[in-house]
Amino acid sequence: MSARDEILQALRANRPTPENHPLPPVATLGDMDASRERFIASLKILGGDVLEPATPGETLDEAIARRHPDAKIICSNVPEARGTLPVEKIRTPQDAAMIDVTVVRAPFGIAEMGSIFLSEAQLPINSFAHLGQHIVVLLSASELTANMHTAYQQRPEFRSANYGVLMSGPSATADIQGVLIRGAQGVRSLSVWFT
Amino acid sequence: MSERPVNHARAAEHFLEDKPHLQFHDERLWDMRQKRDAQMHILPEWQELREEASRIKEHTLSRLPEYLEQFEENAKKNGIHVHWARDGAEHNRIVGEILKAHGAHNLIKSKSMVTEECDMRPYLEKQGVRVTETDLGERIQQLDDQLPSHIVVPAVHKLTSDVAKIFAKDYNTDPNIRDPHLLAEAQRQAARPVILGADSGMTGGNFVVAETGTFVVCTNEGNADLSATVPNLHIATIGIERLVPRMADLGVFVRLLSRSALGSPITQYTTHFRGPQKGGEMHVVLVDNGRSARLGMEDFWTSLKCIRCGACMNTCPVYRRSGGLSYGAVYSGPIGAIIDPTFNERKYSTLPYASTLNGSCTNVCPVKINIHEQLYKWRRVLVQHHEMPFVKREIMHMAGKLMGQPKLYRAAIKATEVSLSTMPRFVLYNWLNPWGRHRENPHPVKQTFNDWYRKNRKPGKEGTPEAKK
Numbered sequence: 079m080s081a082r083d084e085i086l087q088a089l090r091a092n093r094p095t096p097e098n099h100p101l102p103p104v105a106t107l108g109d110m111d112a113s114r115e116r117f118i119a120s121l122k123i124l125g126g127d128v129l130e131p132a133t134p135g136e137t138l139d140e141a142i143a144r145r146h147p148d149a150k151i152i153c154s155n156v157p158e159a160r161g162t163l164p165v166e167k168i169r170t171p172q173d174a175a176m177i178d179v180t181v182v183r184a185p186f187g188i189a190e191m192g193s194i195f196l197s198e199a200q201l202p203i204n205s206f207a208h209l210g211q212h213i214v215v216l217l218s219a220s221e222l223t224a225n226m227h228t229a230y231q232q233r234p235e236f237r238s239a240n241y242g243v244l245m246s247g248p249s250a251t252a253d254i255q256g257v258l259i260r261g262a263q264g265v266r267s268l269s270v271w272f273t
Numbered sequence: 274m275s276e277r278p279v280n281h282a283r284a285a286e287h288f289l290e291d292k293p294h295l296q297f298h299d300e301r302l303w304d305m306r307q308k309r310d311a312q313m314h315i316l317p318e319w320q321e322l323r324e325e326a327s328r329i330k331e332h333t334l335s336r337l338p339e340y341l342e343q344f345e346e347n348a349k350k351n352g353i354h355v356h357w358a359r360d361g362a363e364h365n366r367i368v369g370e371i372l373k374a375h376g377a378h379n380l381i382k383s384k385s386m387v388t389e390e391c392d393m394r395p396y397l398e399k400q401g402v403r404v405t406e407t408d409l410g411e412r413i414q415q416l417d418d419q420l421p422s423h424i425v426v427p428a429v430h431k432l433t434s435d436v437a438k439i440f441a442k443d444y445n446t447d448p449n450i451r452d453p454h455l456l457a458e459a460q461r462q463a464a465r466p467v468i469l470g471a472d473s474g475m476t477g478g479n480f481v482v483a484e485t486g487t488f489v490v491c492t493n494e495g496n497a498d499l500s501a502t503v504p505n506l507h508i509a510t511i512g513i514e515r516l517v518p519r520m521a522d523l524g525v526f527v528r529l530l531s532r533s534a535l536g537s538p539i540t541q542y543t544t545h546f547r548g549p550q551k552g553g554e555m556h557v558v559l560v561d562n563g564r565s566a567r568l569g570m571e572d573f574w575t576s577l578k579c580i581r582c583g584a585c586m587n588t589c590p591v592y593r594r595s596g597g598l599s600y601g602a603v604y605s606g607p608i609g610a611i612i613d614p615t616f617n618e619r620k621y622s623t624l625p626y627a628s629t630l631n632g633s634c635t636n637v638c639p640v641k642i643n644i645h646e647q648l649y650k651w652r653r654v655l656v657q658h659h660e661m662p663f664v665k666r667e668i669m670h671m672a673g674k675l676m677g678q679p680k681l682y683r684a685a686i687k688a689t690e691v692s693l694s695t696m697p698r699f700v701l702y703n704w705l706n707p708w709g710r711h712r713e714n715p716h717p718v719k720q721t722f723n724d725w726y727r728k729n730r731k732p733g734k735e736g737t738p739e740a741k742k
Contacts, residue, residue, distance in 0.1 A: 082357040092569030099335040104521040107318040191539040204502035227524035240548035249495040253410035254453035264495025
């Protein structure tokens with residue numbers, strides 16, 4: 079018998095009585111506040127930050143240059159920012175490693191967690207979201223959902239994307255003596271620019 | 274099975290001797306527990322979430338074959354290759370064959386407890402595959418050739434100075450570094466070229482959604498995303514118990530996981546894989562390795578609800594003061610003590626005793642596993658199966674005889690009192706008396722209860738216990 083059939087057969091023979099364990103209805107619990115303020119507060123807890131025009135009329139490109147003055151290679155996948163490197167230059171997953179600041183747009187965010195969602199639909203190549211040193215994420219305040227329940231129930235992206243990541247602040251670790259370090263293996267910082 | 278039981282008590286004794294490590298370990302884990310509590314108090318719906326999570330998991334386990342088939346069907350539709358492995362050896366063979374078919378020799382992987390169960394690294398290394406752990410804690414453990422000592426923070430038993438020493442050897446960094454930031458940066462710099470040069474990537478899976486054929490991986494470092502998106506070959510090793518029926522169920526579990534584990538609202542990265550990336554190939558290996566048998570154990574099947582958050586470890590006074598390595602098993606702490614014996618009853622027969630049965634593990638468990646009750650039940654099973662250490666068995670045996678015979682019992686108590694006050698220490702404190710190893714024996718009393726009772730009761734009225742007979 080194949081491993082598959084053997085495992086399934088053992089599970090059928092050993093499982094507890096299914097009738098005693100009905101499936102509970104889908105849960106929608108907790109705070110339903112989907113405001114920008116809640117999102118920002120949550121984002122900051124996880125080490126992310128917002129990027130806003132310092133002066134009225136400051137462009138996104140200018141704001142990025144202000145926040146990341148040492149950045150040499152800025153690669154944008156959104157029309158709102160020009161960057162310094164055309165995104166067409168990123169052809170292999172490894173190419174993204176040369177980028178200092180990556181600019182992308184998230185289709186939605188989750189207020190409870192300060193999370194932004196990215197999938198292959200927003201990325202020229204999936205590693206684009208991770209190999210750059212810093213990431214700037216464009217997000218529309220009207221695309222915020224309240225919490226994890228509403229996100230999974232309402233956002234169609236979870237059912238359509240092959241690769242879908244919720245990033246909640248930058249990469250982090252506390253694996254050495256419990257000291258929290260932002261910027262472990264992935265992006266060192268994550269900034270959200272509201273549009 | 275001829276393997277000797279793990280001597281948890283002796284290993285713990287070792288751990289206790291090193292005060293700086295002990296103190297940090299104890300405080301760090303307790304801090305994680307307190308951060309978890311803080312998150313719990315913010316959410317009025319916390320207990321409801323736990324109840325929901327428990328019910329979803331129990332339901333799923335009772336219909337596991339159907340949900341596994343549903344997952345397989347959907348995953349295949351999305352272009353994922355699905356494999357099934359009865360045990361660790363079969364899992365390793367499958368992974369080895371996939372890598373061989375691609376001519377892959379450089380595998381980067383994120384943390385997966387199942388691959389630890391399968392002891393995969395040495396198998397692949399023998400086959401000429403270089404395996405690199407990309408999680409910082411797991412990498413430290415790999416370089417130090419140790420098992421992870423905690424399922425969420427694998428190197429939590431080490432201090433910065435230990436890591437500095439290990440990195441100095443492998444990364445040529447200064448062994449005197451005492452700033453964790455510098456060490457984390459050293460890891461980033463050392464890992465990058467390996468990640469960019471890897472020809473294959475591997476992850477585990479925290480949750481698997483039957484309805485959509487999705488699997489979810491949670492990390493803080495983003496190392497699973499790097500492992501899965503840089504190489505074009507992605508293999509995910511997942512235990513068959515990780516299923517949930519619906520996408521919407523993830524809401525419950527993602528809200529509980531990191532809050533229970535570290536006290537952070539969510540892991541920095543929560544990644545949903547539903548199919549291979551453009552130009553890539555994706556494999557899922559579903560691993561049984563004792564799980565289907567465990568599902569049939571009436572008292573223990575609910576341990577399969579576990580989502581591997583480690584909250585039970587952080588709260589356990591025995592774990593905090595003995596360290597994960599003292600359990601001598603892939604899974605340590607309270608959850609380890611109830612699932613390890615299902616892998617090897619004799620080898621892990623000592624672990625269910627590594628508990629005070631205080632129940633704290635049960636109280637913090639996000640999926641409401643009755644861990645401390647299962648610890649107790651395992652003790653009963655192990656006694657029935659004669660998996661009990663010699664001294665403990667003999668003491669219980671003698672105690673049983675004594676307590677069954679009142680006269681003998683009272684004589685023994687008297688004799689004990691006499692010997693406690695008269696015998697030299699070497700007679701009283703030796704290997705036959707493990708209780709006295711870390712403690713003083715109780716002070717001898719001048720009068721036993723029975724003596725007092727006889728003296729103060731007027732005979733004949735209600736009678737002494739003897740007269741009653």
